[in-house]
Amino acid sequence: MSIKVGDHLPEVTLQRIRDGVETVDTSALFDHSKVVIFAVPGAFTPTCSEKHLPSYVAHFGQFRDKGIEVACISVNDPFVMQAWGESQNVPDGMMMLADGNADFTRALGLELDASAYGMGTRAKRFALYAEDGVVRNLCVEAPGEYRVSSAEHMLEQIG
Known part of the structure; x- marks a missing residue:
């Protein structure tokens, strides 16, 4: 079962x-x-690399102006996340978080089986907005799409 608006974010590392x-x-x-x-x-x-992370890099200041932190999560190791962030010029303050074993992704119920592509368990493409650990907005992409999880869409949703 997937996390939904009103749920508390799961506690994992x-x-x-x-x-x-x-x-x-x-x-x-x-x-x-x-x-x-x-x-x-x-x-x-x-x-x-071409759209999703760059959208948040480009609009990072707008989130910060609203007092909102930004965290990027992927089922990768922390060294990969650090190198990716450096290659994408991620600004100081944007969190690049590794969910290496997909513990957070599974706890959210937003895992994706990418075994057919040799990638194992991964996160679905999504974005959520939470206040004090409670989900206020959740946007999960349909397979193969990139639209509702963009920084631009999230800024519109948050207002």
Whole structure:
């Protein structure tokens, strides 16, 4: 069953690179803030690198002006997420979070079986807006699409 508006974000751990690999708890990251979390099926993949992440990089300032944090999540390791962020000129403050074992993705009920492409379990392409850990808006893409999870669409939804 997938997470829905009104649900609390699941509590699991994710990883990121700061001064080495850092394990972070989702409740510590998201329970006391406003945040847009967007997930991509894979770092360095075409749509993710050409459209999805760049849309959030381009509009990062608009989210921050509204007091909203931005987090990118992918079922990749933290080193890949760091390298991808550097290659995409991700601004300081945008969280590049690794869900290496898909624990967060599965807890959300938004996993995608990409085994046919040699990629195993991945996240569906989605974006959600949460306040104090509670989902206020959720946009999940249909397979093969990129529309409702864009930064532009999320800014329209948040208002």
